[in-house]
Amino acid sequence: METNKNCFRDGDLALLFDRKGRRHLLTLSADQVFHSHQGRLPHADLIGRTVGGWYRTDRGHTLLAVRPTLGDFVREMPRGPQIIYPKDLGNIVSLADIFPGATVVEGGLGSGSLTSALLRAVGNNGRVITYEIADSVVPKAMSNIQKVLPDTSNLTVKSADIYQGITERDVDRVVLDVPEPWQAVPTIGDCLVMGGIMLTFLPTIL
Numbered sequence: 001m002e003t004n005k006n007c008f009r010d011g012d013l014a015l016l017f018d019r020k021g022r023r024h025l026l027t028l029s030a031d032q033v034f035h036s037h038q039g040r041l042p043h044a045d046l047i048g049r050t051v052g053g054w055y056r057t058d059r060g061h062t063l064l065a066v067r068p069t070l071g072d073f074v075r076e077m078p079r080g081p082q083i084i085y086p087k088d089l090g091n092i093v094s095l096a097d098i099f100p101g102a103t104v105v106e107g108g109l110g111s112g113s114l115t116s117a118l119l120r121a122v123g124n125n126g127r128v129i130t131y132e133i134a135d136s137v138v139p140k141a142m143s144n145i146q147k148v149l150p151d152t153s154n155l156t157v158k159s160a161d162i163y164q165g166i167t168e169r170d171v172d173r174v175v176l177d178v179p180e181p182w183q184a185v186p187t188i189g190d191c192l193v194m195g196g197i198m199l200t201f202l203p204t205i206l
Contacts, residue, residue: 163178
């Protein structure tokens with residue numbers, strides 16, 4: 001068994017590609033087996049082995065196994081509320097100028113795709129505070145986030161209505177993915193640092 005950091009470990013995400021480019025996202029578990037029309041591949045055959053290698057099923061077909069990017073995971077993640085896809089995530093992070101060490105307030109947790117992108121952008125020295133009124137979406141969103149970012153110690157999820165105000169101060173950025181973002185605008189000026197940025201994402205505008 002190989003032991004360098006570029007090896008799969010139990011609990012890692014793995015993305016399998018067959019020769020036709022079909023994709024399968026797995027959470028590796030030593031006692032599980034991947035099944036497809038091309039055969040069986042025990043997860044144990046990947047654990048401890050090199051990322052980016054080709055692995056053979058019991059029917060002789062080969063599959064490429066890599067670590068999924070954040071974009072890969074977002075495309076395949078379990079769905080809850082409306083999801084934000086990679087091309088929009090990239091635009092949001094760029095246009096809002098999310099930087100390492102930033103403090104970001106997010107309105108709306110959703111399925112966790114935007115939260116994951118914000119956490120990746122702010123890094124270990126930044127913070128993301130997310131306002132979410134629907135407690136029912138939190139478990140699935142947190143499960144999604146922790147699959148790509150196991151350490152979420154710099155994420156705070158608040159069960160609160162962002163329309164009623166943001167209590168944080170000296171915030172660098174506010175990113176809103178809510179149906180009526182204008183309802184949150186009146187208090188945003190009080191929470192942002194001078195020169196801070198607010199960005200809203202409205203996929204439903206006609």
